[in-house]
């Protein structure tokens with residue numbers, strides 16, 4: 001008998017979503033990630049949970065409706081990671097006419113049961129706080145509801161849920177060879193040790209590495225693929241209102257600017273074809289300039305490349321024959337050839353649903369229970385989304401040393417699992433050393449013990465974004481602390 005029912009290569013959003021779905025349906029699952037969970041494209045997404053107005057513009061109504069239905073599910077199962085926001089599109093005299101935007105949002109509202117989110121509206125932004133940060137000529141804007149998400153925490157908490165349903169999650173474990181007969185035999189270099197396991201089915205969810213893994217590790221034929229790089233920039237905060245701006249650029253694209261980690265603004269996205277090694281992806285200067293220019297058309301304060309404090313880029317493959325970013329799922333099984341599932345691309349919003357579809361492909365091969373992930377909260381997400389502020393208040397009542405922004409960050413990251421991080425501490429001193437403004441030893445220990453963090457980057461850029469405000473000396477202190485905990 002094989003060691004596992006399903007082995008998954010790749011711990012990005014696609015891989016962990018497969019692991020969660022399959023483990024909860026009773027399969028014996030193991031996932032191998034060569035680096036950190038969400039260490040590649042899955043922490044470089046636009047971080048939006050939305051129906052996507054650019055998709056609406058292409059009149060793909062069914063796809064928008066499906067994404068909006070998923071938005072409701074995310075709000076229910078991950079109310080700590082997914083936050084509703086008002087999205088604001090200023091009308092621009094050179095771009096889409098206001099009547100078209102108004103009509104589009106009317107359709108957008110109608111494609112979903114909004115589940116308590118307010119409908120779209122027209123704003124006079126000369127007299128509205130959202131207009132304060134914008135150039136003067138913008139008089140009218142349209143406002144609608146969508147959500148933002150912490151993408152890399154979504155990956156980690158999905159993996160945690162998979163593990164709590166029995167999946168084995170191995171980070172720092174690179175799959176170097178997979179032989180296919182009526183089962184799969186995988187050779188893995190797992191934190192320096194070579195090990196071999198067998199599995200009845202295999203999923204290749206290696207994102208930008210998909211064609212390379214198919215060719216050199218699995219040695220299986222694959223259709224022709226192309227790769228796309230997607231990038232965003234982070235700059236010091238450009239506005240203090242809690243909304244996402246959607247700007248129409250002069251090439252017809254929609255660019256967004258959203259509040260990010262209290263003191264910053266995230267601006268994205270720009271995409272272009274990519275060739276090369278997905279492990280070495282950097283944002284070209286021309287792309288930085290493009291986003292700065294696009295944002296400067298609207299913001300009063302000019303955005304210059306020298307303002308950029310960090311760039312974020314990821315690479316994803318697309319089928320050479322496909323357009324857009326719907327994501328691809330390929331399934332192959334034959335007599336005496338164990339099933340192979342290949343899954344890549346797709347947006348964050350529909351990742352849960354696509355994993356559900358993919359695992360369902362395996363039903364002829366194993367007995368398994370029905371789909372379940374739409375109704376089960378991710379770890380820490382067992383509260384109603386409109387009670388987020390109440391959860392923050394409760395946290396501040398219990399741990400009186402927490403400031404409001406700190407409590408917001410902690411509830412946003414851990415939800416109802418926060419007691420497992422802070423325990424019975426009465427003072428900050430009881431939480432161990434402090435790195436930077438607010439990262440405590442207790443939080444770092446929790447992340448290492450429960451969320452597979454091994455290195456400072458895992459904590460500073462994926463489990464949190466505290467790298468943005470962490471002084472270099474504290475980063476070194478954190479590295480020593482983590483080396484001693486290991």
Ligand SMILES: Cc1cc2nc3c(=O)[nH]c(=O)nc-3n(C[C@H](O)[C@H](O)[C@H](O)COP(=O)(O)OP(=O)(O)OC[C@H]3O[C@@H](n4cnc5c(N)ncnc54)[C@H](O)[C@@H]3O)c2cc1C
Pocket residue numbers: 009010011012013014015032033034035036037038039040041042043044045046047048173174175176205206207208209213217228230271314315316317318324325343344345346347348349
């Ligand atoms: C053109 C384009 C536009 C997009 N636009 C959006 C958008 O608007 N909104 C949105 O939400 N999303 C968008 N995305 C999607 C998003 O970036 C990703 O598709 C999503 O995060 C899923 O990533 P993944 O898990 O497939 O890959 P990744 O996150 O890259 O994960 C793959 C993992 O596999 C691991 N790996 C590779 N080889 C091995 C090996 N041999 N052994 C072990 N591990 C290995 C890597 O280390 C990596 O962590 C877009 C994607 C594309 C292509």
